[in-house]
Amino acid sequence: AASMSDPGIGELRADVDCAICLKLLAEPVTLLCGHSFCRVCLAGSQHFIAACALCRAPHPGATPKTNVVLATLLRRLFPEESAARLDEVKALTDTCEDKSLVHQLPLFVLEPVLPHQRLVLHVFEPRYRALVRVAMSANRRFGMIKCGCQVPGKHGCEVEITECNPLPDGRYSLTVRGTRRFRLQSSNCMSDGFLMGCVEWAKDEPCDDMAERMSEASPLADEWLAHARHFERFPGHLDGVTADLGDRPEDPEGFSFWMAALVNPQPGLGLAPEIRQECLDMTSSENRIALVVEAMRSSVSQMRRPWRRFLVLGITSPAHILAALFALMSLWRGWLPAPGGAVDAVTATTGSLTGGSDR
Numbered sequence: 001a002a003s004m005s006d007p008g009i010g011e012l013r014a015d016v017d018c019a020i021c022l023k024l025l026a027e028p029v030t031l032l033c034g035h036s037f038c039r040v041c042l043a044g045s046q047h048f049i050a051a052c053a054l055c056r057a058p059h060p061g062a063t064p065k066t067n068v069v070l071a072t073l074l075r076r077l078f079p080e081e082s083a084a085r086l087d088e089v090k091a092l093t094d095t096c097e098d099k100s101l102v103h104q105l106p107l108f109v110l111e112p113v114l115p116h117q118r119l120v121l122h123v124f125e126p127r128y129r130a131l132v133r134v135a136m137s138a139n140r141r142f143g144m145i146k147c148g149c150q151v152p153g154k155h156g157c158e159v160e161i162t163e164c165n166p167l168p169d170g171r172y173s174l175t176v177r178g179t180r181r182f183r184l185q186s187s188n189c190m191s192d193g194f195l196m197g198c199v200e201w202a203k204d205e206p207c208d209d210m211a212e213r214m215s216e217a218s219p220l221a222d223e224w225l226a227h228a229r230h231f232e233r234f235p236g237h238l239d240g241v242t243a244d245l246g247d248r249p250e251d252p253e254g255f256s257f258w259m260a261a262l263v264n265p266q267p268g269l270g271l272a273p274e275i276r277q278e279c280l281d282m283t284s285s286e287n288r289i290a291l292v293v294e295a296m297r298s299s300v301s302q303m304r305r306p307w308r309r310f311l312v313l314g315i316t317s318p319a320h321i322l323a324a325l326f327a328l329m330s331l332w333r334g335w336l337p338a339p340g341g342a343v344d345a346v347t348a349t350t351g352s353l354t355g356g357s358d359r
Contacts, residue, residue: 109146127192
């Protein structure tokens with residue numbers, strides 16, 4: 001085995017990293033364009049585009065065979081690191097239950113995201129910086145899963161990076177958009193610290209005609225939206241949410257997730273119960289629509305309550321906070337008329353003024 005102190009070996013080491021995972025090539029495969037990648041990295045990227053991750057040159061979708069010459073050279077030059085990389089890849093692939101249905105997806109453990117939802121992320125942890133580099137070198141996609149749900153059987157959502165702004169200190173400012181739901185089968189902690197999951201794409205169970213149920217739920221969404229516009233955190237908040245979600249889908253599964261993403265928008269409003277993870281874990285469109293309808297009705301009922309709008313909006317600026325405190329103090333001291341008495345007080349005052357002018 002050659003030593004890293006040998007002339008030229010140190011310079012060669014930087015040239016034998018996979019451009020997708022940024023680690024030493026493991027079971028290297030070489031494309032027609034001449035670029036080489038780890039077999040498992042290339043297989044994951046081919047689920048989205050049959051092209052080289054470096055030069056984007058197209059190539060046949062089937063994963064090429066291992067480059068035996070390159071693999072042998074890496075084992076002889078870097079025996080310990082090469083053995084560790086092979087063990088890492090083997091541990092990852094052996095945990096998958098069904099290789100024909102399972103895909104590999106880097107996992108960002110934070111909060112649940114629904115299909116078509118847009119989320120802004122500030123990435124500062126070293127492990128997730130590495131995850132972003134891997135995703136940007138491959139297909140710009142990774143999985144979002146709720147903290148505590150990174151266990152087999154739980155569901156998350158694949159997201160696509162739509163905007164990536166690297167900062168000078170190594171952090172990233174990302175905008176991601178949910179694409180499709182997945183079920184986690186297993187996960188393995190990579191050497192960079194982030195989880196690589198074995199996932200399968202999840203679909204709802206077949207259901208009967210849901211057109212009538214969807215037509216009943218749709219007006220409720222319009223009513224919720226009309227009330228919620230009074231609680232926007234900034235002008236155009238809900239217009240941006242509805243633009244991200246697009247038109248209401250006609251299929252039950254898409255419609256149920258559209259409704260759920262509306263009542264639990266990003267950025268959040270805090271007007272309805274948090275139901276995103278429960279919606280992801282459900283396998284019935286009918287049950288998901290029922291859950292969303294219940295959440296919307298509860299939210300509409302809350303938004304209709306007196307003082308609700310004033311108190312919610314009162315936390316958005318110091319002036320509103322002072323106004324809310326003054327109103328509460330006034331109510332406590334009895335300085336304000338009771339509900340229904342305001343009109344009588346105004347009428348009495350107006351009458352006294354009118355009477356004084358007559359005299």
